[in-house]
Amino acid sequence: MKKHERIALDSLLSRSSTDDLTGPAPKGEELETILSAVMRAPDHGKLRPWRLALIHGDARAKLADRVVASMKRIDPEVPEKKIEKRHHRMSTMPLTIVLGMHLRPDNKIPLIEQELAVGAAGMNLLNAIHAAGYGAVWVSGEITYDPVFAAELGFPAPHALAGFFFVGTPKHEDHEAKRRPVTPYIAEWNGEPVTFEADKD
Numbered sequence: 549m550k551k552h553e554r555i556a557l558d559s560l561l562s563r564s565s566t567d568d569l570t571g572p573a574p575k576g577e578e579l580e581t582i583l584s585a586v587m588r589a590p591d592h593g594k595l596r597p598w599r600l601a602l603i604h605g606d607a608r609a610k611l612a613d614r615v616v617a618s619m620k621r622i623d624p625e626v627p628e629k630k631i632e633k634r635h636h637r638m639s640t641m642p643l644t645i646v647l648g649m650h651l652r653p654d655n656k657i658p659l660i661e662q663e664l665a666v667g668a669a670g671m672n673l674l675n676a677i678h679a680a681g682y683g684a685v686w687v688s689g690e691i692t693y694d695p696v697f698a699a700e701l702g703f704p705a706p707h708a709l710a711g712f713f714f715v716g717t718p719k720h721e722d723h724e725a726k727r728r729p730v731t732p733y734i735a736e737w738n739g740e741p742v743t744f745e746a747d748k749d
């Protein structure tokens with residue numbers, strides 16, 4: 549394996565999520581380079597269904613207010629503590645990237661494949677953020693599926709949200725989470741349906 553290939557693989561194999569983030573977040577040209585990774589996602593029909601809404605600075609408080617409104621819309625009884633926690637998180641993350649899905653239900657490419665392409669774009673985004681030396685986490689929650697909130701962000705139906713990426717500098721360098729071995733998730737198919745060690749309990 550060539551050195552640059554080893555480095556790329558090491559990066560893929562060492563990524564893990566963290567929301568324990570501080571500044572700085574990537575910006576300018578560096579941010580654009582990172583975001584360009586979504587354009588490398590596999591994409592049946594070249595629909596490019598991913599959209600990225602960037603939220604930083606003062607806009608974070610506006611996002612937090614909309615999030616709270618969405619939480620109350622979904623559950624009028626939502627506890628004040630939960631609201632405070634979510635508002636604080638949304639208004640203090642160094643950079644939030646909203647991953648939207650520009651979906652075309654009438655296209656010959658099935659919706660599931662359009663959504664999978666956005667998922668692949670999200671994964672590329674996480675890997676690019678990590679490769680550039682930053683940290684991130686992909687979160688969703690019930691607000692992700694609130695059509696009113698999605699429309700407020702610029703994704704009216706049939707478009708939808710795939711989630712929020714909190715991005716910044718990890719507070720702890722050693723946040724890397726341990727992984728299980730992959731073997732239980734692999735099987736060789738030889739003509740009969742496969743079974744997986746991972747599914748035996």
Ligand SMILES: Cc1cc2nc3c(=O)[nH]c(=O)nc-3n(C[C@H](O)[C@H](O)[C@H](O)COP(=O)(O)O)c2cc1C
Nearest residue numbers: 563564565566670685686687688689690710711725
């Ligand atoms: C579409 C999607 C939505 C997610 N939503 C949440 C979430 O709302 N809250 C959460 O704690 N983790 C969520 N996760 C999982 C985290 O992004 C992350 O994968 C998990 O914390 C494990 O960390 P790891 O990426 O290091 O394995 C979501 C993942 C995906 C793909």
